[in-house]
Amino acid sequence: MRERQHSTWVIFCFSSAGFSQAGRGSSTAASRSCILLGFDFLKLPNMAAVIIRHKHFDQEYLTTESKCIAREYSSSVAEEVKYQYQTQKRVHQVVERKMPEKYIREESMIRGPAFVVRLRSHTVFEKSAIKLFCTVEGYPTPHVKWFKDDVILDVSSGKYFVESNAGFHSLTILKCATDDTAMYTAVASNSHGQASSQASIIVKRCREEEKSTPYSWMPYQYAILPEIKYTKINITFLETFDVTFGKEGDKVTLSCKMTISPNLANLQPEALWYRDEHLLKESKWVKMESGGGVAKLTLTQLAKDDEGLYTLRMMTKGGDAVHRAYVYVDDGPPPVPRAPGAPMDIKIHDANRDYVIVSWKPPNTTTEGPIIGYFVDRCEVGTENWVQCNDSPVKICKYPVQGLFEGHSYYFRVRAVNSHGIGKPSRMSEPIAALDPTEFERLHATKLGGRLDVVTYYDDLEAEGKAPGPPSKVCASETDRTYVVLSWVSPVYHSKAPMWYYIEKLQVGAGSWQRVNTKVPIRSPRYAVFDLSEGKDYLFRVLSANIYGISEPSEPTSTITTLQLKGVPSAPGQVVATRETDTSVLIQWAPPKDPNNLIGYYIDSCVKGSKDWASANHKPHKHTRFVVHGLTTGESYVFRVQAINELGLSDESQESAPLSVRAALKLPSSPYDISLLYCDGESMVLNWKQPIHSGGAEVTDYYIDKCNVAKKTWKEVNIPPVKERLHKVGGLTAGSVYQFRVYGANVVGVGDPSTASPSFRCDAWTMSEPGPAYDLTFTEVRDDSLVVEWKPPVYNGASAVTGYFIEKCKKGSDSWSKVNESSVDHCYLKVKGLETGTSYLFRVRAENAKGVGMASTPSDPVCVRALPGIQEIQCGVDEQSGDIYLSFESCQMMEKSKFVWKKSYQEITDFSKGIAVKTSGSNSTLLFKNPDKEDLGTFSVSVTHTDGVSASYKISAEELEKMLAISYDIRNPIIPLKTELAYKILERGRMRFWLQAEGISSSVTYKFFANNKELVNCEQTKMSHDAATGIIEMVMDHFTDDSEGTFTVQIQDGRAKAQSSLVLIGDAFKAALAEADYQRREYIRVKEGPHFTEFLSVQIGDNASVTLICKVANLKKESAFHWYKDDVEVIPEVPADLTSGVCKFPLTNFSKNDVGLYKATITDDRGQDVSQIDVSGKAFDDIINELSRICGSSASELSIQCTAEGIMLQCHMKYYTEEMKIHWKQKEAKISASERMRIGGNPAMATLEVVEPTDKDKGMYTFEIVDAEKTHTRTLDLSGQLYDNAYAEFQRLKAEAYAEKNRGKVVGGLPDVVTIMEKKTLSLTCTVCGDPKPQVSWSKNDQEVEPSDQYVIALDSGKFASLTIKGVSMEDSGKYTMTVQNRFGGETVDIIVSVYKHGDKIPDIKPTPSSKRILPPTGPIVIPTTKAATPTPAPAGGKSPAPPQSNKSSAPPRGMKSPTPPRKK
Known part of the structure; x- marks a missing residue:
């Protein structure tokens, strides 16, 4: 794209009488440019414009650069027009010289501040409001500061309000005082200059004489304006x-x-x-x-x-x-x-x-x-x-x-x-705008006369060409972590050449001065030095320069330390939450100990018990208290606070204590409408209405004052508070007139008293008609109806109350009309036909045989309009339990709200007749477990602490009958079936019996029967179901001739039941059996691999052996058979006999240790077949029962075996294990295992040992072995001679054991053979024991050794015996015998001593075969008797050595395992 060049006009405007022609450019263009700037300068008188054309690329700018700043002065009109040609020429030269040296700027950046509308002076009176305003224009947008008597105004005091909006600036003083009398100045400034405007404010005291002021602009002879009276709005x-x-x-x-x-x-x-x-x-x-x-x-x-x-x-x-x-x-x-x-x-x-x-x-x-x-x-x-x-x-x-x-x-x-x-x-x-903020400080004003000065830069003045002087007063105006903002005072400079600055830095203790700005010259006396090290000390100095040279460096700054991160603030202190309203909480906390340039706080809230924290504010809060809004009424919250600074957030404070959100508690309002219900001449019965506002807590107490109207003195009626709004005031004087007032009290305290009641005269009531009813309340307020409830009169009159009349009246009217033409005999009435949105008052009159009594106190006005979202009671039958219910959902709920259920508008308190109330959140349900005709009638419910949430429902006889029928169907349900029980023949001749229900759950249970015999879920009859499809099935593995008959399935799913049967007899059975045989043969033929002809089963032999057995067929030499238990391979002692096809796995000494899932596999290159059996649960119990049958039927008679501890009864059996169910009885009383009655046994017998038997242990003993069908019994009469013989044998064995325990013994220490060199000393030492202490003697070659100097015999402490032979010789060789004996017997020990001469070979002596001999007691054995200690009773439920067995095995049932278990390595 071709780059376009745009022309831009730079316009300089001056006030001049003679300078009338435009500079280089047309007047038309100049006019157009000036209008774009916002002022049509060419239309102003005495103005001139100098227009210069520049080139600028890419964007169209209308840019101007002004070197003339207008400054206003208060001067005479004559001075405004006194301009000389020399002044005009000087200005023109300044403009011509500066134009090529400056940048092209945007048009909006050339305007210095100017006051379009100036301040005006005012005189006002005290406490009046005043507003000074002015309008300022300029670009950049001027900043306005306000001064009072040349002192900057403190607007933070709250007395002065400053407003700035689009060039409009105002200063407002809401309530003036006399000290506000002053000269007020507005100073507007931007980068191109300053302008100011002044006005005086005179504040006069009200109704004081006029005072003069130096700020008045009026002549003293004129009076101040009269007092201004403002209209109160x-x-x-x-x-x-x-x-x-x-x-x-x-x-x-x-x-x-x-x-x-x-x-x-x-x-x-x-x-x-x-x-x-x-x-x-x-x-x-x-x-x-x-x-x-x-x-x-x-x-x-x-x-x-x-x-x-x-x-x-x-x-x-x-x-x-x-x-x-x-x-x-x-x-x-x-x-x-x-x-x-x-x-x-x-x-x-x-x-x-x-x-x-x-x-x-x-x-x-x-x-x-x-x-x-x-x-x-x-x-x-x-x-x-x-x-x-x-x-x-x-x-x-x-x-x-x-x-x-x-x-x-x-x-x-x-x-x-x-x-x-x-x-x-x-x-x-x-x-x-990126501008030099100090540029206007380098301007120089030249007085031209009139109200305007011409302002130029210092560097525009003519002077000799030389290097500038050094800057001064270098300091850091702002310091941060990585940068410092330096400012300095420029040197006095009068050269035409531009001047710039160089900055040098020095890190203290690290090197020399380094220049900061080597490439970019600095023209402003303010500069930010970046990329400094955090927390280091620096020095800075500045040099000024121009084309003639560089100045000397300035004086270095004092040491400047860059800031170092102090970290985030510490966590705020304790957080305290207090109640504010029903949806807000006031949070207060202690500030952090280390604020570290604190910015503010963030507050978080969380429902108690959860971890879902939510931000309460999203903008930092500066104070240490904050109101958190938008909380849920009644919910409990915890709060925490975090402090923040420029580095981030602090740790969270500790959580506040949980606080339930509800309005702060207050005192209750006053009770009202005190009414008299009865007077007997000495006392009065009073009633009043409860306070409209409870203060957030229940009003629990009332206090009553009385006043005798004649004495005009109030006295307390009750010292203890009254709990009910009905009280009998006694101690009154007949004929006197009284007034009463009532106070309400809650947990906060006692509220204000009520308005004094009307004057009541204490005259006894004797009229025949009833007194007034009281306590009118309203429930079930709807758009056209409501229910009125009341309490019967305290005074019935001459006869009992027979009915009530209700009257209504619209609010604001005195016209009462009857609601019911005939009286009602109960204390409630539903009023219909009311106008929606209209407020009504109601009152009640009671009637007896003598007539209609006085009216009750009118009720409070009630607006006939249903609450938003109100619902009615729903009646139905519970689909799960079949209970009839009334359910109500409340549209309002408070923390203390409760549901009150009533029948015939009387609260239900008796729940013994099958009525129950269940409440969950805002829903409450009234359940009828066994409803009957007594439950007919109107039931209502009301919710406390709400705006009157209530409803009712009437149960009729017809509706109850229908719901009872539905309840019966629910409580007695039937499972619908899609198909009845049918069969299907599967491969291998297996028979599948199945049916499909409309729907079943995963917890459905079912049973299959064949000819009224229940089938078990096992390998032969596998049962299963699919809840998704509703199919229940049983697969019978062997369908044989014995299978003919009727098959039945019974299903139960919860309370629902179903049953279906299939009859297979005659031709139908024969056809099914033939098909099954064919499928079985076909399966074997097709498979042609190793397989089980008989699957795993348990075989129990007559010798009580337990064996797992199966049969395999179609084997070859490479076929391999393996056993597994719980998917781990086990190797039997006897390998499987594959030649016969019968494979056995013996379970020796069968017990609960053998519980598990056993699996057998037969494998070769043609395939694998698997059979498994679960030996647990019922299968384990069946094995134990069968062992009990075999062993019980072949058990020997009871026999006696005496021991040193007592008499043992034994029953020899083929096999015994503790899992068998056995019982020992004495005289038909079951024996429990204890320390005296030890029940136990081994695989060969079951035993009962009677420890320390007494005469009480005589009698008939019975041993029972229980199997699934029979109890096997063995008995023994332990009495008479049999008992005496056994007891004598027990005593003998006991005495022998006692003697053996206490006889003299050699514990140890003596060798069998001793070899010693002659002339040595031989010491034979040992330890002996016995009770009483034994006697010790020594003999040599069967001759007693007498103590001498050579033979030293010793017995220390009755325990350590020794024989010492000094200087042994060859004659001392021989057999030495040590004898230890007391009255219970003892023993002798032989020691062979061999003495050899010095230098001879040590002889090899062998010990005698029996070196120790037992000595019998020296007399009859007498066991010392001790006082028998009271035996400690066995703890209830304590574990016996052999606890009695239960029918159910402790082995848990097993689940199915993988058919290919891992091989044990």
């Missing part, structure tokens, strides 16, 4: 905006409707909108409307910057009306799931020619991952191209953006990054 809000919840990108409108009184067209209030107490102004994001009694604020496109507390102030001369509410802005959908939210509050700091510093606030990351960093984007104004400024994420919320073009304006935005991706961008910043 009252503003009442009719509709207001509430707490608002929105999402990013939504449009939200906040509006308030109000009444303004008086509504004067020329005196309308001003609507001011604030966000977090900052005044809002119109923008593309904020639109405001006001008028007609409505004030609206529209947020056109929500961003998290818009979150905050919004306040509407309707300003009037007499004050203001205020409404405020919070606006929450949630994150919009992220571009990537779980990406972070958008940052917010983008701020631009330190804008310069080629860089700006951008800061922002981090988003909350309650549910997203932690933020890794941020990307900063920029976009040049006028384009839509966003450019990413940083290549890698920056970790702190501040970033210097470099590389900007001077004079260009930019937008900025920020995006957050985490491990899931990049989040949405923030709202873009306001446009910012």
Whole structure:
């Protein structure tokens, strides 16, 4: 594409009387250009324009550059026109010289500030409101500051309100005081200059004499204006905006409707909108409307910057009306799931020619991952191209953006990054121009006369050509982690040559001075030095330069330390939650101990018991208290807080204590409508209505005061509180007139008293008619009806009450009309035919035989309109249980709400007749287990702590009869069948019996019968079902001649049942059998491989052996047979006999250890066949029963075997295992295993040992072995001579055991053979024991050894015996015998001693065969008797040595396994 060149006009405008012609260019073009700038300069008198044409590529710009800044002065009109030709020439020369040296700039950047509308002075009175305003124009947009007596105004005090909107600036003082009398100045400034405007405000005291002031512009002879009386305008809000919840990108409108009184067209209030107490102004994001009694604020496109507390102030001369509410802005959908939210509050700091510093606030990351960093984007104004400024994420919320073009304006935005991706961008910043902020400080003003000065740069003044002087006052105006913003004072410079600067840095302790800007000269006395090291010390100095040379360096700065990351703030302190409203909670917390440049806080909430944390705010909150809105009433929440700074979020605070969301408790309101129900002349019965507002807690107590009208003194009636709203006040004086008042009390305290009741005279009631009814209540309010309930009168009159009349009256009317023409005999009535939306009052009159009594106190007005979402009671039959029910779903529920069920409007309290109430959440059900005629009638339900949620239902006799029939069908259901029981012949001659039901569940159960005999689910008769298709089947593996008969299946699924039968007899059976035989033969012929002719089965021999057996056929030499247990191969001791085809696997000593899934496989190259059997569950029990039968029938008679501990009864059997079910009895009483009765045995016998028998153990003993069909019994009469003999044998064995235990013994220490050299000393030592202590003697060659000097015999402590032979000789050789003995016997030990001479070979002596001999007792054995200790009873349920066996085996049933188990290696 061909590049086009565009012409641009640069216009300089001056006020001049004689300079009337345009410069280089046509007047037409100049006029057009000036109009585009917003001013038609050529139409102004005394103005001239100099127009220069420049070339610029790619875009059309209308750019101007002005070196003239207009500054206003207060001067006379005459001075405005005093211009000289020399001044005009000087200005023209300045313009001509500067034009080629400067840049081409945008047209909007050449205007210095100018006041279009200036401030005006005012005189007001105290407490009045005043507003100063002015209009300023210029570009860049001038910034206006307000001064009071040349001191900058503090607008943070809340007294002064400053507003800026599109060049309109105002200062508002709501309530003036005398100290507000001052000169006020508005100073507007931008990069091209300053302008100011002044006005005085005089505040006078009300009704004081006029005082003069130096700021008055009037002559002193004129009086101050008379007192101004403002019209009081009252503003009442009719509709207001509430707490608002929105999402990013939504449009939200906040509006308030109000009444303004008086509504004067020329005196309308001003609507001011604030966000977090900052005044809002119109923008593309904020639109405001006001008028007609409505004030609206529209947020056109929500961003998290818009979150905050919004306040509407309707300003009037007499004050203001205020409404405020919070606006929450949630994150919009992220571009990537779980990406972070958008940052917010983008701020631009330190804008310069080629860089700006951008800061922002981090988003909350309650549910997203932690933020890794941020990307900063920029976009040049006028384009839509966003450019990413940083290549890698920056970790702190501040970033210097470099590389900007001077004079260009930019937008900025920020995006957050985490491990899931990049989040949405923030709202873009306001446009910012890349300009030198100190440029206007280098301007020089020349007074030309009149109101205008010509302002030029210092470097435009003529001076000698030389190098500039050094800069001064170099300092750091801003310090960060990696950069420092330096500023300095330029030297006095008067040369025509341009001047620039060089900056040098020095890291303290690390090298020499280094120049920072080697390539780019700096023209502004302010510069940001980047890429510094964090936490290091630096020095800086500046040099100025021009074409003539470089100055000396400036004085170095003081040591400047770059900031060092201090980390995120510490976690906030304790979090306390308190109740606010039904949907909000006030959260307060302690600030963090280490704030570290704290920005604000994020608050999270979570329902108690869950971990679903949600953000309560999405914009940092600056204070330590926050109201969390949008919570669920009655739900319990916990809260936590996080602090944030520019580095990110702190750790979470500790969670607050759980808090249930409901309104804070308050005192109840006053009771009202105190009425008299009865008086007997000494006391009165009072009733009153409960407070309208309970204060959030139940009103439980009432206090009553009385007042004798004549004495006018109030006294307490009751010290303890009254619980009911019916009380008898005693101690009254007959004939006196009394008034009463009542207080209500809840847990918070006692509320205000009620209004005093009407005056009641204490006269006894003697009328014949009844007294008034009381406590009128309403339920079942619908659009045209309601139910009125009441309580009967306290005073019945001369006879019993026979009925009631109800009267109604519209609210606001005094016309009462009867509802029922005939009386009703119960205390409720449904009133129909009412007008929807109309409020009615009701009252009740009781009737007796004497007439109709006085009316009750009128009820409160009730509006006849159904509650939104109200439902009626549903009546039906439960599909699962068949119970008849009444069910009600409440449209309102509070935390304390309860369902109250009534019959005939009397609460149901008796639940013994099969009535039950089940409540779940907002649903309540009344169940009738066994309904009958007594359950006919009207049932109603009401929900407490709601706006009158209630309903009723009438059960009629016809409806009850229908529901009873449905209930019977549900409780006695039938499973419908698609097909009846049928059969199908499968391969290998197997028979499949099956049927299909309409539908069954996975928990269905069924039984198959053949000729009334139940079949079991096993290998021969496999049973299964498919819940999806409803098919139930049984596959019979062997269909033989014995299978003829009737087959039946019984099905049960829950409570539903079904049965079907199939008769196979006669010709039908013969045909089926022939077909089965054919299929079996065909299968064997086709298969032609090894197979089982008889599958695995259990064989129990007559000798009680258990064997697994099967038969195989069609084998060849290579056929291999394997056994498996629980899929692990086992090798039997005897291999399978494949020649005979019979394979056996013996289970020796069968017990519960043999439980398992056994499998047999026969394999060769033609294929494999598998058979398996599950030896567990019922199969295990059957084996034990059969063993019990065999062993029980062949068991021997009981025999006696005495032991040292007692008498043992034995029953020899073919096999015994503890899994058998056996019983031992004495005298028909079952014996339980204990320490005295030891039940046990071994594989050859079962035993019962009676330990330490006594006479109580005599009697008939019975041993029982129980199998599946019979009990085998063996008995023994242990009494008489048999018992005596056995007992004597037991005593003998016991005595022998005792003697053996206590006789003298040699424990150890003596050798059998000793060889020793002569002249040595021989010591034979051993340890002996016995009770009593034994005697020890020594002999040599059967001759007793006498103690001597050579033979030393010793016995230490009765335990250590020794024989010491000193200086042994050859004569000492021989057999030595040691004898140890006490009265229970002892033993002798022989030691062979061989003495040899020195030098001889050591003899080889062999010990005698029996070196130890037992010595019998020396007398009869007497066992010492000790006092028998009371035996410790065996713990109940304790485990016995041989616990009794149950019918059911402990072996668990086994499931089917894979047919190809792994081979054991």
